Every structure is written in structure tokens, then in C-alpha cells.
Amino acid sequence: xxxxxxxxxxxxxxxxxxxxxxxxxxxxxxxxxxxxxxxxxxxxxxxxxxxxxxxxxxxxxxxxxxxxxxxxxxxxxxxxxxxxxxxxxxxxxxxxxxxxxxxxxxxxxxxxxxxxxxxxxxxxxxxxxxxxxxxxxxxxxxxxxxxxxxxxxxxxxxxxxxxxxxxxxxxxxxxxxxxxxxxxxxxxxxxxxxxxxxxxxxxxxxxxx
Numbered sequence: 539x540x541x542x543x544x545x546x547x548x549x550x551x552x553x554x555x556x557x558x559x560x561x562x563x564x565x566x567x568x569x570x571x572x573x574x575x576x577x578x579x580x581x582x583x584x585x586x587x588x589x590x591x592x593x594x595x596x597x598x599x600x601x602x603x604x605x606x607x608x609x610x611x612x613x614x615x616x617x618x619x620x621x622x623x624x625x626x627x628x629x630x631x632x633x634x635x636x637x638x639x640x641x642x643x644x645x646x647x648x649x650x651x652x653x654x655x656x657x658x659x660x661x662x663x664x665x666x667x668x669x670x671x672x673x674x675x676x677x678x679x680x681x682x683x684x685x686x687x688x689x690x691x692x693x694x695x696x697x698x699x700x701x702x703x704x705x706x707x708x709x710x711x712x713x714x715x716x717x718x719x720x721x722x723x724x725x726x727x728x729x730x731x732x733x734x735x736x737x738x739x740x741x742x743x744x745x746x747x
Contacts, residue, residue, distance in 0.1 A: 571727030582626030
């Protein structure tokens with residue numbers, strides 16, 4: 539008797555399901571993008587919202603955990619700590635610095651031409667380090683310890699290939715936001731998934747949140 543071979547997990551579909559697990563992850567990513575955008579509206583909650591989205595998508599892609607609103611909110615509440623809220627003040631401060639430097643670029647001050655590329659590299663590096671910090675040491679974050687900002691910088695320097703991939707994702711997201719502003723609410727999910735994938739590729743800690 540010939541034994542039936544079970545399809546690999548990625549090809550398994552529920553009865554009546556038209557698409558495989560890859561499309562399900564894509565749909566979950568878009569829904570989490572909207573949820574993360576809404577949760578980030580107070581600004582200071584943005585790091586916690588992004589970290590919760592990264593943890594949720596990572597658990598779904600690697601461990602096959604279901605993406606649910608309850609699971610995302612549980613991870614979000616676990617990260618709404620004083621340190622995460624304090625970290626939420628950094629992006630507005632960085633924006634102020636960028637605006638001031640951009641004004642200097644358009645001025646007639648000596649060396650203004652050198653400020654533009656240096657400013658662009660600084661912002662890109664800060665974005666990559668911030669994204670990696672949000673997903674570095676997820677288990678420690680879930681246990682309400684310090685936000686691993688230094689860990690994000692260390693991982694960015696220790697894994698230049700992963701940082702380059704994440705930088706490309708940031709540049710693509712910025713280009714899409716500039717070209718099609720309506721896509722802005724949908725960009726958080728792809729960035730969260732990219733950060734989680736880069737961290738998992740680098741051998742980051744698995745979260746138990």
C-alpha cells in the first residue's frame with residue numbers, strides 16, 4: 539500500500555482556503571501595520587508598538603503562532619513601561635535636530651555642502667540602530683528590564699550585512715512614503731517583519747512574551 543505523503547507545513551491549507559501560509563503572514567503584516575500606526579499616534583508609544591509588532595510577526599513566522607488582536611495587545615501592554623515611553627521621546631528630538639541641520643544645509647555657512655550627506659547617513663544609522671534595538675533581547679524587554687539601545691548599536695556594528703539589509707528596507711519605506719503618502723499607515727508592518735527577520739538571522743534571543 540502506498541503511503542500518502544503529508545505536505546510541508548508551508549503548503550498546508552485549511553479546507554476552503556485559497557492561499558497558503560505566506561499570504562496569511564502578508565495579511566497579518568498589513569493588519570499589524572494599521573494597529574501599530576494607531577498605537578503610535580501618541581508618539582511616545584511608538585517604540586513599544588513597533589516592538590510588539592516585531593515580536594508578534596516573529597512568533598508567527600518562526601513558531602507558527604496565530605496573530606491575534608489579544609496577543610498583540612498583550613505584548614503592547616508588556617512594553618508600555620517607563621523606559622519604552624522615554625525612548626519614544628527620541629524620534630521627536632531627532633526630528634528637531636534634522637530640521638535644524640536641514641536649515642543649515644540651505645544656508646550659506648561654510649561646510650554646508652558636507653552637512654547633507656552626513657545628516658542622511660546619521661539619520662539612516664539611527665533608524666537602523668533603533669529598529670534593531672526594538673527587537674534585540676525581546677525576552678529581556680518582556681521581563682520589563684532596560685531597553686537595549688546599546689544592544690541595538692552593538693548588533694548593528696557586529697552584523698553589517700544585516701544592518702545593510704535593514705537600511706535598504708528603511709530607504710525603500712522612505713521612498714514609498716514620499717511617493718505614495720497613503721501607504722504610510724501600512725509601512726510599520728513590513729519594517730517590523732524585516733527587523734525581526736534580521737534579528738532572527740543574526741541569532742537574536744527568542745521571545746517568550
